[in-house]
Amino acid sequence: MIPAGDIVGLVLAGGRSRRFGWEKAAVVVDGRPLLDIALSGLGGCGALAVNAPKDSEAARLAAARGLPLLPDPEGLPDGPLTGVLAGLDWAAARGAAWLATSPCDLADPPADLVARLAAAGGCAYALAPDGRHPLSALWPVELAEPLRAILRREHPPVRAVQDDAGFKAVLFERAASFANLNTPGGLSAHVQAWGLSPDGAPFRTRSSWLQPVRADGVAAMLKLPFEAEERRGGQVLAWFDGRGAARVLRADDEAVLLERLAGDIDLVAMAEASATGDENACRVLCTVVGQLHAGQPAPPPQAHPLRPWFAGLERRAANHALLARAWTVADRLLAESHEPRVLHGDIHHANVLHDPAKGWRAIDPKGLIGPRGYDYANLLRNPPGRRARDPARLGRLAGMVCEISGLSRREILGWTLAHAGLSAAWSLEAGDDPAHSLTVAELAASLL
Structure with missing residues (x-):
């Protein structure tokens, strides 16, 4: 077992990313640059550095984090x-005996990568069910001069150098931990086919790839969903045609091109700043919901009925008293529906953006059909945090929602209980913590 103090870590970010279309280190995945994700995969190292060209985005990110930059x-x-050699020279200068490396294009590296390679005694690389991953490795600093001599005369594969040096494999069970992240070809294909100009690094959320672009000089966002629900949402967004929602500029079966909103006012920050800000944010969200529901034409064929949306809550109701009450209330409200609307389905503080020229617009609808009261429920559960679990706050904002929407307190609190119960059921099924949603459900039930 190698002591952790003898190991330093290096993120390899020197590639040109030609196939990717953008420098990978700066690509955002689930809210974090890939460089940060790679750094987190080198936990346990005594120091960290980044191998990248001096004029790269990776260099900028490294500087912002106070990390040494090691050019080739x-x-x-x-x-x-050559990047590994730069790291070995740096490690030697620090007096370290070992260098752990990780490429910058892994979206979910194992948290115990360094510990397990060290437990094997070093001179080791990761092996997963999908094959060998030679850049996720632990290198001896004494290999620096032999490697320098090799690179002066030839350019061998990484695995050949490791095999000659006697590296061994360490098995990791999850192939997904080492999946190389490449944007789908659909992004670049649509950029070309639609005459768009990239205007920033692509990024990935849990459901889509997105690429900031310009369309005839206008700021836009190219979205490539990889879930059916998100594709349906894009179709429903087009149906809203700018009525309270971001406008769709172009779409096909694979992708949607949206107007890009500046996002210059953050509703989450507004709500968390003060009680007055919380009320102002609630008023904005209610206004946007009203715009989405007003004067709707015939529903689009892509929209789905709301009742099946609650299947998860119905399943969990048999074994949980609070969820049973939430399902009873949801079942009653669904049966009483007299004002069906095309619903956004996921109105909360991060799904309504502001633009100085366009005002407030909703994004990312789910595309449901059902009672309009459901669209107000999630805003009372958000933003997550202490304020959303305050019973006085829930009662106060519920009254505001009733006044703006024209719906009864019984409906608004009932839908809040139903939706919070549904969110808790989803969390339980996913293995996540349902505590926040259960607390809001309890509060709503107590106020009914």
Whole structure:
């Protein structure tokens, strides 16, 4: 077992990312740059550094985090081994005996990568069910000079150098931990086909790839969903045609091009700042919901009925008293529906954006059909935090929602209980913590 103090870590971010279309280190995945995700996969190292060109986005990110930047040594061939050599030289200068490396294009590296490679005694690389991952490895600093000599005369594969040096495999069970992240070809294909100009790094959420672009000079967002629900949402967004929602500029079966909103006012920050800000944010959300519901034409064929949306809550109701009450209330409200609307389905503080020229617009609808009261429920459960679990706050904002929407307190609190129960059921099924949603459900039930 190698002591943790003898190991330093290096993120390899020197590649050109030609196939990717943008420098990978700066691509945001689930809210974090890939560089940060790679750094988190090197936990346990005594120090960290980044291998990248001086004029790169990776260099900018490294500087912002106070990390050393290690460009490739001059006069040697481009490639990951040259980056490894830069790291070995840096490790030697620090007096470390081992260098752990990780490529910057892993979206979910194992948290115990370094510990397990060290437990194997070093000179080791990761092996997963999908094959060998030679850049997720632990290198001896004494390999620096032999590697330098090799690179001066040839440019061998990484695995060949490791095999000659006697590296061994360490098995990791999850292939997904080492999946190489590449944007789908649909992004670049649509950029070309629709005559768009990239205007920022692509990024990935849990459901879509997105690419900031310009369309005839206008700021836009190209979205490529990889879930059926998100594709349906894009179709429903087009149906709203700018009525309280971001306008769709172009779409096909794979992608949607949206107007890009500045997002210059953050409703989450507004709500968390003070009680007055919380009330102002609630008023904005209610106004947007009213715009979405007003004067609707015939529903689009893509919209789904609301009742099946509650299947998860119905399943969990048999074994949980509070969820049973939430399902009873939801079942009653669904049966009483006299004002069906095309619903956004997920109105909360992060799904309504502001633009100085366009005002407040909703994004990312689910595309449901049902009682309009449901669209007000989630805003009372958000933003998550202490304020949303305050019973006085829930009662006060529920009254405000009733006044703006024209719906009864019984309906608004009933839908709040139903939706909070549904969110808790989803969390339980996903293995997540349902505590926040259960607390809001209890509060809503107590006020009914």
